[in-house]
Amino acid sequence: MAGKLTQRFAKSSRKPARDSGKVKTRKAPSNKRIAKPPRDTQIKRDEKKQGLNVVGANELKWKSVEIPDTMDDFGGFYGLEEIDGVDVKVVDGKVQFFTSDESNIKRPESEDQGSNGEVEHSDDQEMEDLVEFKDFDDIEEGELSAASSNGEDSGDTSDSNLTLERSEKEVKKKQGHNDDESEAETSDDGMEGGSADGGLDADVELESNVFGAELSIPDEVEPDLLPHWTETMNLSMTTLQGLAAQGFTKPTDIQSMTIPPALEGKDIMGKASTGSGKTLAYGIPILERLVADKTTVKTTGLIFTPTRELAHQVTQHLQKLACAIFKNSPYAIVSLTGGLSIQKQERLLKYDGCARIVVATPGRFLELLERDPILIDRFSQTDCLVLDEVDRLLQDGHFEEFEKILKHLGKARNMKKKVKSEFAGTGWQTMVFSATFSVDLFNKLSTTSWKKVGGGKDEDEMELSLKHLMTKIHFRSKPVIIDADPNHKIHSKIKESLIECLPTERDLFAYYFLSVYPGSTLIFCNAIDSVKKLNAYLNFLEVSSFQIHSSMTQKNRLKNLEKFQQNVISNKGEGKATVLIASDVAARGLDIPGINHVVHYHLPRSADVYIHRSGRTARGEQEGVSVMICSPQEAMGPLRKLRKVLASKSAKRHGKKWQKDVPVFPIEPSILSQLRERGSIANTLAEDQLATRSLSKDENWLKKAADDLGIELDSEDEQKDIILAKNKFKKQNKQVGKVQLKSLQYELKELLQQPIRKDLRKSYLTGGLTNLADDIVKNRGHSTIIGHDKLEALDLLKKKNRK
Numbered sequence: 001m002a003g004k005l006t007q008r009f010a011k012s013s014r015k016p017a018r019d020s021g022k023v024k025t026r027k028a029p030s031n032k033r034i035a036k037p038p039r040d041t042q043i044k045r046d047e048k049k050q051g052l053n054v055v056g057a058n059e060l061k062w063k064s065v066e067i068p069d070t071m072d073d074f075g076g077f078y079g080l081e082e083i084d085g086v087d088v089k090v091v092d093g094k095v096q097f098f099t100s101d102e103s104n105i106k107r108p109e110s111e112d113q114g115s116n117g118e119v120e121h122s123d124d125q126e127m128e129d130l131v132e133f134k135d136f137d138d139i140e141e142g143e144l145s146a147a148s149s150n151g152e153d154s155g156d157t158s159d160s161n162l163t164l165e166r167s168e169k170e171v172k173k174k175q176g177h178n179d180d181e182s183e184a185e186t187s188d189d190g191m192e193g194g195s196a197d198g199g200l201d202a203d204v205e206l207e208s209n210v211f212g213a214e215l216s217i218p219d220e221v222e223p224d225l226l227p228h229w230t231e232t233m234n235l236s237m238t239t240l241q242g243l244a245a246q247g248f249t250k251p252t253d254i255q256s257m258t259i260p261p262a263l264e265g266k267d268i269m270g271k272a273s274t275g276s277g278k279t280l281a282y283g284i285p286i287l288e289r290l291v292a293d294k295t296t297v298k299t300t301g302l303i304f305t306p307t308r309e310l311a312h313q314v315t316q317h318l319q320k321l322a323c324a325i326f327k328n329s330p331y332a333i334v335s336l337t338g339g340l341s342i343q344k345q346e347r348l349l350k351y352d353g354c355a356r357i358v359v360a361t362p363g364r365f366l367e368l369l370e371r372d373p374i375l376i377d378r379f380s381q382t383d384c385l386v387l388d389e390v391d392r393l394l395q396d397g398h399f400e401e402f403e404k405i406l407k408h409l410g411k412a413r414n415m416k417k418k419v420k421s422e423f424a425g426t427g428w429q430t431m432v433f434s435a436t437f438s439v440d441l442f443n444k445l446s447t448t449s450w451k452k453v454g455g456g457k458d459e460d461e462m463e464l465s466l467k468h469l470m471t472k473i474h475f476r477s478k479p480v481i482i483d484a485d486p487n488h489k490i491h492s493k494i495k496e497s498l499i500e501c502l503p504t505e506r507d508l509f510a511y512y513f514l515s516v517y518p519g520s521t522l523i524f525c526n527a528i529d530s531v532k533k534l535n536a537y538l539n540f541l542e543v544s545s546f547q548i549h550s551s552m553t554q555k556n557r558l559k560n561l562e563k564f565q566q567n568v569i570s571n572k573g574e575g576k577a578t579v580l581i582a583s584d585v586a587a588r589g590l591d592i593p594g595i596n597h598v599v600h601y602h603l604p605r606s607a608d609v610y611i612h613r614s615g616r617t618a619r620g621e622q623e624g625v626s627v628m629i630c631s632p633q634e635a636m637g638p639l640r641k642l643r644k645v646l647a648s649k650s651a652k653r654h655g656k657k658w659q660k661d662v663p664v665f666p667i668e669p670s671i672l673s674q675l676r677e678r679g680s681i682a683n684t685l686a687e688d689q690l691a692t693r694s695l696s697k698d699e700n701w702l703k704k705a706a707d708d709l710g711i712e713l714d715s716e717d718e719q720k721d722i723i724l725a726k727n728k729f730k731k732q733n734k735q736v737g738k739v740q741l742k743s744l745q746y747e748l749k750e751l752l753q754q755p756i757r758k759d760l761r762k763s764y765l766t767g768g769l770t771n772l773a774d775d776i777v778k779n780r781g782h783s784t785i786i787g788h789d790k791l792e793a794l795d796l797l798k799k800k801n802r803k
């Protein structure tokens with residue numbers, strides 16, 4: 001019987017591989033899931049006899065489904081389309097549509113029709129339907145099996161989980177949503193989102209995978225090409241190819257200490273500094289298991305991360321490692337996170353060969369398990385469980401979700417054990433990792449009493465943390481404890497420093513730092529409001545600045561990460577700063593290549609956050625700078641505590657003063673004074689911009705609420721609500737009139753055109769102490785400050801440390 005079909009219309013704008021002919025020439029994999037044409041044709045003929053038209057998805061006249069504005073969980077529903085009077089059948093794993101109602105079919109005038117009225121499909125058309133289906137979130141069974149099991153081309157490999165859904169955006173636009181300003185996912189402070197980059201084009205798609213890069217994979221790797229790997233561990237050719245493709249010639253400390261026991265199946269508790277390669281320390285053992293497990297299609301490894309970005313990044317990292325076998329299988333290693341369509345993820349998980357390794361955030365993973373018990377069964381058979389950034393995963397909020405996940409999977413696993421002995425295992429291998437295990441680090445820096453949490457004074461920090469972990473995670477036995485860098489809490493390649501200033505001058509000092517030390521800088525703020533304000537401020541000062549915080553939509557977060565990275569490359573040659581301003585959503589795990597400086601606009605609330613934030617620089621073999629902007633009040637309390645917690649054991653033993661631990665960053669007053677005026681105007685403009693946006697949002701919200709309630713709103717109602725009125729008044733106070741706005745903008749423009757000079761000296765091109773002309777010709781001087789040396793913040797701090 002014909003029913004009502006509902007389809008999620010979410011075409012990727014990426015060009016499918018159809019043109020290349022690769023899809024057409026795809027061969028069936030060994031499990032023969034590709035549709036068999038003869039039977040297919042027979043069914044079409046039978047249906048025709050019954051007066052039914054067999055049509056492609058593209059030829060149906062889908063109608064948009066109205067979604068009520070009040071539905072807040074729009075992630076999976078915007079862009080829904082439906083149709084009546086169409087029957088759908090799966091024939092040999094291929095979806096077919098049948099309808100007797102001609103009005104359901106789009107008929108372009110030029111289209112050829114066969115004598116019986118059936119649309120003749122060319123081969124190309126059929127292929128288009130197949131590709132379209134993948135993009136509709138509905139994936140052809142044979143196609144996926146083919147892609148994932150034999151590694152042949154499955155079309156556009158860039159269509160990963162990061163793919164954006166155009167129609168979703170279009171519908172949102174129609175409904176008056178600005179992407180950058182929509183969706184408060186886990187809003188810390190209840191504030192609205194803001195323009196990500198002061199006018200980011202909402203139609204811009206992600207052009208590349210944010211964390212991805214093209215690799216050239218060697219066909220074979222002679223073991224003696226990677227002796228550092230092959231001499232100490234027995235790795236498959238697949239892994240060696242992945243390592244060689246990325247140029248990783250030797251394991252990092254945490255990798256050489258972790259991989260051998262992990263390959264033996266031991267549970268691991270691993271600690272190593274930020275940026276030291278922990279992802280591959282657990283990724284390689286999982287890949288080795290997967291390569292050895294040729295017969296099954298089960299999920300070999302289940303990896304949990306606390307943030308979505310980190311899950312996507314880990315996925316990319318493992319995809320690169322496994323490039324030799326999964327080069328063209330974008331779904332073999334997948335991330336399951338919130339912020340992206342749950343329906344798509346559910347469909348994906350139904351196919352054999354997909355999700356051999358899963359990287360998930362606990363919230364979305366639990367949601368998926370609770371919607372489909374079959375998934376509980378499937379994931380309970382996994383071999384290996386990893387908790388990346390375990391200390392964060394087990395903190396409030398996440399832990400309840402994680403505990404439920406463990407309960408579901410554990411129960412299913414035990415049941416299997418009783419019923420079918422071949423499924424019985426001794427439990428999965430568990431590996432947990434972080435750069436911060438010490439309980440001390442988690443104490444809030446702002447608390448007045450400084451208490452050491454934990455047991456005896458001399459008890460090892462890792463042992464203490466393990467006790468804590470053992471109560472939460474069920475290891476099979478006591479795990480192997482690995483501490484790759486017991487003497488350092490902060491990565492030894494990070495040079496720390498401190499800028500003291502008044503709380504109201506943070507913006508100015510941040511601008512100073514960026515002006516004198518251009519490069520790629522990641523600035524962390526404690527509040528989303530501050531992220532938005534600083535972003536607007538820097539944009540007015542013509543600094544390339546982007547923002548990322550938890551009240552932005554997931555895709556805008558990823559988009560801004562991508563834009564930041566693109567700008568880092570283009571600005572580098574010109575000696576200009578590129579800035580990413582972030583809330584702590586970006587503090588953990590993110591591996592953004594080439595960050596030169598991390599600036600703590602506010603001191604973080606705990607020492608572990610400080611370590612993770614700072615660790616966004618000095619990744620892998622690189623060095624980096626971490627600068628704290630600190631008010632006198634912060635210096636008295638939180639900073640003191642922070643330095644005490646971070647002090648190395650030897651410094652503590654020698655009674656070294658915490659103040660000497662971190663050098664003060666040198667500031668040149670003459671340069672600062674030249675930045676003051678422009679900074680002040682930018683500040684007024686930024687406040688005006690944010691207040692105006694916020695007021696217009698409030699107004700829309702009030703109007704909508706009144707409409708929903710069917711009441712008429714007049715300005716007196718607003719006046720009566722004291723909080724509303726106060727808020728409005730506060731914001732209005734920050735606005736400047738149109739005329740003043742124009743004049744300020746003009747003034748700022750003029751100021752920005754004036755060059756900044758070292759020591760406010762009148763410098764002459766060929767005279768004076770510095771020969772500017774010579775500097776310019778030899779590209780020696782500072783790119784924006786006349787008469788100033790080109791100096792890296794890192795070199796400056798190294799010199800200072802030596803002194």
Ligand SMILES: Nc1ncnc2c1ncn2[C@@H]1O[C@H](COP(=O)(O)OP(=O)(O)OP(=O)(O)O)[C@@H](O)[C@H]1O
Pocket residue numbers: 247248249250251252255272273274275276277278279280434435588589590591615616619620621
């Ligand atoms: N053996 C290796 N040789 C060279 N570079 C490596 C090696 N292993 C990993 N890397 C690189 O080092 C960087 C940091 O790796 P990774 O993200 O795994 O660090 P991490 O220890 O997990 O950091 P965090 O604690 O901040 O999450 C990455 O860019 C990665 O590609």
